[in-house]
Amino acid sequence: MIQIQNLNKSFRTEEVETLALNNVNLKVQEGEFVAIMGPSGCGKSTLLNIIGMLDNPTSGSYQFAGHEVGHLKENQRTQLRKGNLGFVFQSFNLIDELTVFENVELPLIYLKMNKNERKQKVMAVLERMKIAHREKHFPQQLSGGQQQRVAISRAVVTNPKLILADEPTGNLDSKNGIEVMNLLTELNQEGTTIVMVTHSDRDSHYAHRIVNLFDGQIATESHNRAMGALM
C-alpha cells in the first residue's frame, strides 16, 4: 500500500536547514499495523505527516496504492486524503466550538454526504466507540480518554483504508491508553492499515512491526512475532 524510496525532507528556517528525514525507505502492506519509534526530534511526526499526505517530501519517491503522490499539489492531496485516510493525534485536536457529534460529522460533510446518511454513520461509530451518550457534549466537558475515543471515531467514520496515529496515548493514563490501543487493534483486525508513532514500548507491542528512527534515518526494523502469535 505504501512504498517509500530514498525519501528526504528538510526544513529551512531562518538560515538553518534541518534534515528531518534522511534517505528513508519503507514499505507498508495493506492490513499491516506498523509502529514508528525513536527519540524526540528524530523525524517520526515528519514521516507520518508525509505518509498522511499533509506534507510533501523534499526529494525521493512516495507511492500510495501504486500512485506517485510525493509531488502532488495541496488540493490534489486534499482530494486523495478525503475518505482514504484517518488521523489520530496526541492532543486529540477536536474543535472546541463543536459538539462530539459535529466533530465526528465533519469529514463526512467534506465528503458531501447527505444529512441522513451522515447521522446514521456518526451514531453508528459513536455507539461502537461507546461514546454515543456524550454526542451533545463539547470536548472540554470530556475526559482525555473520552476525547481520544471521539477523535478515533472521527478518524474512522469514513471507513478509511489507512489510519495514521501520532502518539495517540501520549496524553492518556495507562488505563485509557490500553483502551485506545485495543480499539486500534480491533480496527486493524477488521482490515484497516495502521501506522502509529509512539514512545511507549507497551504500545509498540500491539504492532506487527516496529520501525526505529534515529536522526531521520531508519536504524532498525523488527517484527513483533510474540504479539503477532498472541493474536
Next chain:
Amino acid sequence: METLQVYKKKEFMHQSMLNLFQYQNQSELNRFQCQKTLIMFKNHIKIAWRSLKRQPFFAFLNTFGLAIGMAGGLLISLYIYDEMNFDTMFKDADRIYRINADIKFGGTESKSAQVSAPMAAAMESDFSQVELTTRFRNLGGMLLRKSNTEANIKEEGATFVDATFFEMFGLDLLVGDMQTALKEPNTLVLTRTAALKHFGLKKAIGQSLVLNNTDTYTVTGVIEDMPERSFLRNHNVFMAMAGNEDAQKQEWTSHNFFTFIKLIPGADIADFQTPLQSMLGTYIMPYVQTFLPGATEEQLEASGNYLYYGTIALKDIHLYSAKDHELSPNSSIQNVYILSFIGLFLILLASVNFMNLSTAQSLKRAKEVGIRKTLGSDKPALIRQFLTESGLISFISLLFSLGIAVVAIPYFNALSGKSISIPFTEPVFWMALFIGATVLALFSGMYPAFFMSRFAPVKVLKGAGATSTGGGNIRSLLVVFQFAISVFLIVSTLVVFMQLKFIQSKDLGFTKDQVLIVDDVYTLGEKATAFKEQVEQLGQVQSATLSSFLPTPSVRSNTSFFKEGGATAENSINMQIWNVDDNYIPTLNMEILEGRNFDRQFGTDSTAMLINESAVAILGVQAKEALGMRIIRNFENGSSNNFTIIGVIKNFNYESLRENIGAVSMTLGRSTGSLAVKLEAGNFSNSISSIEGIWNKVAPGQPFSYRFMEDSFNTTYEAEQQLGRIFVTFTILSILIACLGLFGLAAFNAQKRTKEIGIRKVLGASIGQITYRLTTDFLKMVGVAIIVSLPVGWYLMNKWLEDFTYRIEISWWVFAFAALIALTIAVLTVSYQSIKAAIVNPVKSLRT
C-alpha cells in the same frame, strides 16, 4: 532651591528611619503611599509599553485607528467651537438683538432680517428698555477711486451705518474720532485693509473717495478689520447713514434696514416682544391707511396678511437666522448637529475598534492574567494595569492625531470654508486634549480591562488549549455598530450628492449655461447701451441683455401692485418687479406660455408687462385670461402707473430650490446693473477677452469684472456642496476606521482559529471552503449592520430633503448600492486574512 534641599534631606531621613519608626504620622504615611503609587504607575507604564511592543501589529491598528478618529474629532471640535462663537467678541454682545419681520402681503411671504428705516428712532424714543439702536443699509460691492484719479478699485462689503455703530459694538477707531466720525453725510470709515489698499493707515484721514463714479466721500476714520467670526466679516467700507436718503424717510412698509438694538442692562428680551409688535398699530397701520384708506389690522388679518416682528440675539444670528437676505451668509445649527454627530461617530468608531482589538487580544493575555492572579495580583491591580495600557495607547494616538490634524487642516479648511488654526499656544486647548484623551482611554479601556481581569486562573491555565475566552458576541455587536454607522454615512453621502446633481440638472425654466455676466455695467452710464450693442456684434455672442435683475443671486425688488378695481387689500398683489430689455427672455432662454415677449416694434410696450405663472395664480385666473389684464402701481405722491399684461412666462427658479417660486413681473426699463451675454459654445476665454477689449475702449480705467451664471448659481448651494464634501471625507474616514477594526478582528479570528482551521484541513476541507467560512462569518455581521442602518438612513435623509421644495425621491437602489459598497469593502478587508489563514499548512498549525 532651598526647599528642594530641605525636602531631599527630609526624604533621606525618612528613608533611613523607616525601619525604626515605621510611619511617624499620617502625612508621612501619605507621602510614602504617594511614592509607592508613583513607582507602581511607572511599573505599569513599563509593562504596558512592553506588551505594546510585543504585539506591534495590533498596537499599530489600535493607535492608527484611534489617531484617525481623534484627528477627525479634533478638527470637528475646532469647527464647532468656531461656529458656536460667532459675534461673541463684541462688547455687550449679550444685550444686542436684531429686529426681524415676517411679512405676508399681496400674496407674497417673506422672512426679512430687515425692517423699515423709521423703526429704529421710534423704538429708541418709545421704549425705555432700548438703550441704543444702529441701522445698516447694505450696498454690497462698489467701485472706489481717489478723487484725483480715474481708475476704480472694486471694494466688497460697503454699507451705510448709523453713527452709533462704534458705541453699539464697542469698537475703537485706529485713527480718527469715534464721536464725530460718521456724524456728517458723505463721510466714511475704512477698515485697516481697505485704508492700506488706497492710502496707508495714517494718510487716509481727510482724503476724498469717489463712490461708483458719483458721490464724493471724505474718510473720517480707520477701524480694525472686522473679525472673521462676526456678522460683519468682509465689510470694509462704512458710510454715514446721514447721507442716505431712504434712511430719513418715513416709509414704514419698505423693509431695507438691518436694525440692531441694545437693551439696558437687566432688561429681558422676552418682555420686549409685546411693545415691539404694538408698533404695528401705532405706526404701520396709520401709514398703510395713507394708500389703503380705511385699512385696519383686523381687515389685514382677515385677508390672510400679516406682519410679525421678532428679535434674534446677536450671538444667535450665525446659527439660527435664515432670513431672506442676511448681512453675511449664515450657517445653520443643523450643520453643527450633523457635524457633531459625525465627530462623535468617528471617535466612537475608533473607541469601539480599540475595545474590539483589545478584547480580541485577550486570548494572548489570558495566560498572563492567570499567572498574575496565581501570584497574588488582585483584580483592581489588573484593571489598573490594563487601563494604563489603554492610557498609553490613547496618548500615543493623541500625538499622532495632532500630526494628522496639522497635515489635514488646510484641506479641512478648504472643505468647510473656514480658516481654522490649531490653537497650540492655548493652555485650555492642551487641557482639553489631556482630558479628552484620558476620558477616551477610560471609556475605551474600561470594558477590556474588566473583561480581561475577570478570567479565572484555573480556567485559562488549564492546558494550552484554552481557545475560547468569550466576549465574541459583544465584539460582533461592536462590528455591527461600526458598519451600521458606515453604511448610514454612505447612504447620506449618496443622497446629498444625488440632490446636488438634481439641482445641477433640474430644468430651471431658464438656461444658465454659456451665459457670461459682466458686472457693474452701470458705471458706464450712458455708454452702457453702446457697450451692449458692440458686444452683440461679436461673432461668439448669440445675444446679450442689460438688466440688474437675474435669476441667479442678484438685486431683488418687491413691490405691491393692484388689480384694476381699487386699492384694497384684496386687490393687492405683491410681486418682484424686474426691469429688463427685449432681449432678456431669449438670452436666458425663458419660455413664454401665453402672449408674447416685449417687442421694439410696438410703441406701447413701455407699459407692457410680463408675469410668471405664480403671479397668474395670485390673480386667480388662467394664463390665457391674464393677457390684457391691467395692473396698477400707486406711488407715494399720488401718481400711478398702469401696466397691461402681454405675456405669461413659464415659472423659473430664481431663488434656491429650497424655496417656492414667487410671483415675478417684468417691465421694459433701463436697468444697467449687469450685462448677461449668451456665448456660442467654444473657447470662452477668447470671447471674454474680446468683451474685455470692448469694455476697456468704452470705459477706460473701470475695472472689468465678470462671472459665469453657472458659478453664480452654484454659490446658492455652497452649503449643500460643503455638506456633501464633508460627508464624503468623513464617510471615508469612518469606513477606514471600521476596516482597520475589521482587519484586526479578522486577523485575530484567524489566529484564534488556527488550530480549528488546521483540523478542518486535515479532515479534507479545501482552501476555498475555509476562506468562505471565515469570510461569511464577518459578512453576516455586516449584513445585520446594513439591515439596521438603512431605515435610519432613509428616515434622516428624508428629513434633510424636506428642506427642499424641489427634491429627489430616495429610491431603493441607493440602499442596494450602499449595501454593496459596504459588503465589497468588508470582503476585501476580511478575505486577505481569511486566505492567509486558509493556505497555512495544517502540519504547522497542529504541531505540538
